[in-house]
Amino acid sequence: MSVTLVKERYSSKVGEVILGATSEQGGTRTSTVTVGGDSGLPFLQFEGETKNRPVIAMEVTDVVPTWNDMIKNQIGDVINNPVAWAKKCVDEYGADLIYLKFIGADPEGENRSPEDCARIVKEVLAAVGVPLIVEGCDDSAKNNEVITAIAEAAAGENLLLGLAEQDNYKSIAAAAMVHKHTLIARSPLDINICKQLNILINEMGLPLNKIVIDPTVAGLGFGIEYVYSIMERARLGALANDKMLSMPMICTVGHEANRCKEANASVEEFPGWGDLADRGVLWEAVTASGVLQVGASILVMRNPAAVKLVQKNIADMTAK
Amino acid sequence: MLIFGERINGMFTDIGEALRNKDPKPLQYWATKQEEGGAHYLDVNSGPAIPTEERVAAYEWMVNVIQEVSELPLVLDSTNYNAIEAGLKVCKRPAIINSCPAEQVKIERVFPMAVEYNAGIIGLTMDKKGIPKDAENRVAFAMELVAAADEYGIPMEDLFIDPLILPVNVAQEHAPEVLESLRQVKMLANPAPRTVLGLSNVSQKSPDRNLINRTYMAMAIASGLDAAIMDANDDDLVDVAATCQILLNRSIYADSYLKVFRSR
Numbered sequence: 001m002s003v004t005l006v007k008e009r010y011s012s013k014v015g016e017v018i019l020g021a022t023s024e025q026g027g028t029r030t031s032t033v034t035v036g037g038d039s040g041l042p043f044l045q046f047e048g049e050t051k052n053r054p055v056i057a058m059e060v061t062d063v064v065p066t067w068n069d070m071i072k073n074q075i076g077d078v079i080n081n082p083v084a085w086a087k088k089c090v091d092e093y094g095a096d097l098i099y100l101k102f103i104g105a106d107p108e109g110e111n112r113s114p115e116d117c118a119r120i121v122k123e124v125l126a127a128v129g130v131p132l133i134v135e136g137c138d139d140s141a142k143n144n145e146v147i148t149a150i151a152e153a154a155a156g157e158n159l160l161l162g163l164a165e166q167d168n169y170k171s172i173a174a175a176a177m178v179h180k181h182t183l184i185a186r187s188p189l190d191i192n193i194c195k196q197l198n199i200l201i202n203e204m205g206l207p208l209n210k211i212v213i214d215p216t217v218a219g220l221g222f223g224i225e226y227v228y229s230i231m232e233r234a235r236l237g238a239l240a241n242d243k244m245l246s247m248p249m250i251c252t253v254g255h256e257a258n259r260c261k262e263a264n265a266s267v268e269e270f271p272g273w274g275d276l277a278d279r280g281v282l283w284e285a286v287t288a289s290g291v292l293q294v295g296a297s298i299l300v301m302r303n304p305a306a307v308k309l310v311q312k313n314i315a316d317m318t319a320k
Numbered sequence: 321m322l323i324f325g326e327r328i329n330g331m332f333t334d335i336g337e338a339l340r341n342k343d344p345k346p347l348q349y350w351a352t353k354q355e356e357g358g359a360h361y362l363d364v365n366s367g368p369a370i371p372t373e374e375r376v377a378a379y380e381w382m383v384n385v386i387q388e389v390s391e392l393p394l395v396l397d398s399t400n401y402n403a404i405e406a407g408l409k410v411c412k413r414p415a416i417i418n419s420c421p422a423e424q425v426k427i428e429r430v431f432p433m434a435v436e437y438n439a440g441i442i443g444l445t446m447d448k449k450g451i452p453k454d455a456e457n458r459v460a461f462a463m464e465l466v467a468a469a470d471e472y473g474i475p476m477e478d479l480f481i482d483p484l485i486l487p488v489n490v491a492q493e494h495a496p497e498v499l500e501s502l503r504q505v506k507m508l509a510n511p512a513p514r515t516v517l518g519l520s521n522v523s524q525k526s527p528d529r530n531l532i533n534r535t536y537m538a539m540a541i542a543s544g545l546d547a548a549i550m551d552a553n554d555d556d557l558v559d560v561a562a563t564c565q566i567l568l569n570r571s572i573y574a575d576s577y578l579k580v581f582r583s584r
Contacts, residue, residue, distance in 0.1 A: 192574055192575075196574040196576060233572065237572050242572060244574065245572060
């Protein structure tokens with residue numbers, strides 16, 4: 001009695017999205033990054049193609065972030081300088097992309113001007129050759145101003161811009177469209193809103209291959225199973241030809257994992273949890289590895305030691 | 321839920337005349353219009369407009385002129401298998417043969433043809449004695465068609481069982497039997513064969529045809545209907561098909577689901 005390998009046949013695949021633009025394409029990147037294109041479930045290479053391996057974007061902020069010392073110490077002096085920091089992420093840690101977050105633009109904080117933010121983007125673009133992901137601050141009105149200025153200043157670079165949300169997507173989608181960038185569409189752990197937002201953005205005229213889904217990831221132990229099942233459902237939808245869910249997904253795992261108590265509390269405080277040095281790294285790495293299993297294409301990460309582990313995990317999972 | 325647009329049929333006066341005059345415009349008009357309405361396939365039927373001896377040439381012509389304006393795959397609807405074969409030869413995309421009853425002689429003609437042209441088949445749950453009254457006998461015929469598909473190596477997904485709905489005003493007792501047949505057909509094989517109905521039949525010569533059509537379609541989809549030969553330009557009917565997809569959790573909900581269902 002022989003055993004037949006059961007292979008699922010899917011009618012469609014995840015759409016491909018290109019990030020960045022080289023000089024021939026109107027940008028200044030030394031190379032572009034393509035994500036998506038999978039024609040099966042993640043890493044099941046016997047029944048579908050994992051066309052482009054998942055990539056890691058490392059997080060860089062415009063002002064010194066309030067992260068824990070374990071991460072800040074690894075980054076060192078350059079944490080004061082987004083340009084040098086971005087360069088270090090690419091040269092030293094092998095980041096595929098730089099994720100530039102303008103926490104300094106927040107009106108409650110430094111209230112940095114949109115022009116200032118745009119200048120920093122230009123400087124980072126000059127320092128590194130990889131494509132950039134750019135998000136403003138968490139104040140949505142200010143974020144729209146910041147992103148609009150950046151989109152214009154970096155026209156043609158095909159940045160991945162964030163964030164478009166259901167009640168605030170028009171101005172940022174318009175900026176992406178006019179200045180030829182790609183857009184992050186974020187939904188609050190809700191696949192119906194996720195799909196609807198993609199429809200709304202697409203109706204404005206932005207093509208489906210210029211949209212990346214941010215399902216709003218959660219950290220390990222803090223609701224990751226919700227996003228895990230939503231991402232799985234989106235992937236199954238994409239494979240079953242649901243065009244409005246067929247975009248690649250981005251997960252801000254560094255932000256979410258490092259908000260967890262387990263990634264920050266010392267062994268003295270919680271002796272049962274063991275050494276923080278290992279725990280902190282693993283909390284981010286396991287969060288990232290978890291969402292890789294349900295189709296994350298872009299991981300936004302923070303801790304260089306966690307990045308190293310996940311890079312190995314991706315290499316192992318995509319080895320032919 | 322697949323919509324097979326029913327409008328290109330010689331029984332309609334404009335199509336009948338177009339066939340007689342070799343005027344491609346009405347066919348092309350309805351091909352485009354049904355595609356806009358939400359059709360996934362276009363049914364193509366010469367009807368009685370063309371004399372038997374000219375049907376082969378007519379089907380070839382119909383397929384060609386429709387393909388000039390539409391990318392949709394076709395459902396070739398005729399009892400003349402030579403005409404269907406002429407159509408299959410010029411089809412650019414895999415078509416569906418409409419139809420084959422559970423009669424050995426016809427199975428031997430149609431199933432190899434489906435294999436040769438990579439076409440699907442609509443199998444009717446009847447033989448030369450006619451349409452059975454009850455679900456039990458309909459399912460028995462369906463089983464014969466399933467066995468034939470297996471024998472000829474046709475994937476179950478390419479076999480569409482049609483349990484044959486009749487007008488509710490004269491054959492009311494058939495309507496529930498057809499629903500029961502749809503349920504049972506889905507249990508005949510794994511993967512199951514697909515199912516289809518000539519939906520508009522249910523309301524022949526009744527008032528409020530659209531209401532009857534859309535009510536019965538919702539009931540049939542819940543019973544296992546995968547496709548219907550129907551009026552793709554009855555917006556309310558297409559809305560029902562889209563809504564059923566959502567309520568059966570076959571398509572992920574979004575506020576604009578009606579629009580998504582019609583978009584490609």
